[in-house]
Amino acid sequence: MSTAGAGAAREGAAGAPPLTLRLGGRSFAPGEHAVMAVVNRTPDSFYDRGATFAFDAAVRAADAAVERGADIIDVGGVKAGYGAEVGEDEEIGRTAPFIAELRRRHPDVAISVDTWRARVGEECVRAGADLINDTWAGADPDLARVAAATGAGLVCSHTGGLGPRTDPHRAAYGDVMADVAATVARLAERAVGLGVRPEGILVDPTHDFGKNTYHSLELTRRLGELAATGWPVLVAVSNKDFIGESLDAPLTDRSAGTLAVLAVSAWEGARVFRVHDAAAARTALDTVAAVRASGS
Known part of the structure; x- marks a missing residue:
């Protein structure tokens, strides 16, 4: 299928055929679960x-995650929420040299950079x-152009209009899943139009970003609607606030809730799961796969 054809086939259409996700030398077919470990x-x-x-601590954490079943390592250089200002040069210094070392140590593992900035994405x-x-x-509209120019994959996410590093205030939606699905589809189609590989695109409902706990729970319950678009769905729910609020659990006691979600x-x-505990996630996802296979 051509790039334009792949995009057109998914434009707002539920029931589109799922794509095989290709990142670097790795391929993840429909039905496979990929663990994305956070560093x-x-x-x-x-x-x-x-x-x-610390660089050495990050290397050890990445090595351990790969050993415990991670397929992708996601590297971030800026805290998602409020905190000290981090300029582009500082973010690049925190991420690009580390990614280069990861590539050297783990040539067969897919590597992701968590950034909203085009220049950071390009350097990484x-x-x-x-x-x-x-x-x-898509806060920086040039980020998709970087993915197109370099051949990198791209995550298209939903924040309800929030800018980077801001928190929701009285978030409200008529239908949160409809809003998410329309937004990520629009961003995915824009990316394809710019030349991003369709088989490199994921969509993320982005739990807790621009959403309250009820929204994040509803998105989880209705994820099948997003998966039906055919775009591979990434979920980043590990230890998030909606799990803590649902269970009245502090940050240090959300592991069981995370695995349930x-x-x-x-x-x-x-299909892709961004987590802090790669080993536990791998076990949980392999169990889901075994249960599903038992009915086929």
């Missing part, structure tokens, strides 16, 4: 509080990244 090169990450900010792809994980819904998401058709 934050930040001193103030909401979850690990800077545990992998040059260093060896296969995917640009834009969690801020991962299992539901996988059953509903999500």
Whole structure:
């Protein structure tokens, strides 16, 4: 199928045939579950509080994640929420050299960079990244052009109109899934129109970004509707606030809730899972796959 044809086939259409996801030398066919392990090169990450900010600590964490079943390593250089300002040069310094080392150590693993900035994305792809994980819904419109020019994959996400590093305030939707599906489809079709490879595109409902707990729970329950568009669905739910609020659980006690949401998401058709605990996620997803296979 041509690039234009692949885009047209998915424009707002439920029931579109699912694509095989291709990132670098890796391919993930429909029905396969890919574990994306988080490695934050930040001193103030909401979850690990800077545990992998140091270069050597980040390398050890990435090595361990690969050993425990990670298919993709997602590298971030800026905390998603409020915090100290991080300029482009600083973000590049935190991410690009580390990605280059990951590429050297793990040539067969897909590497992702979590950034909304075009220049950061470009430098990180040059260093060896296969995917640009834009969690801020195209805030920098040139980021998709970088993916197109370099051949990198691209995550198209939904934030309800929020700008980078801001929190929702009284978020409201007539139908949150309809809003998410329309937004990510529009961003995916724009990306294809710019020349991004269709088989490199993922869509992310982006739980908690521009959403309250009820919205994130509804998105999880209805993920099958997003999967039916044919675009591979990425979910990033690990230890997030909607899990904590649902269970009245502090940040350090959300592992079981995270695994439950991962299992539901996988059953509903999500294909890539961004997590802090690669080993536990791999086990949970393999169990879902075994249950599904038992009925075929």
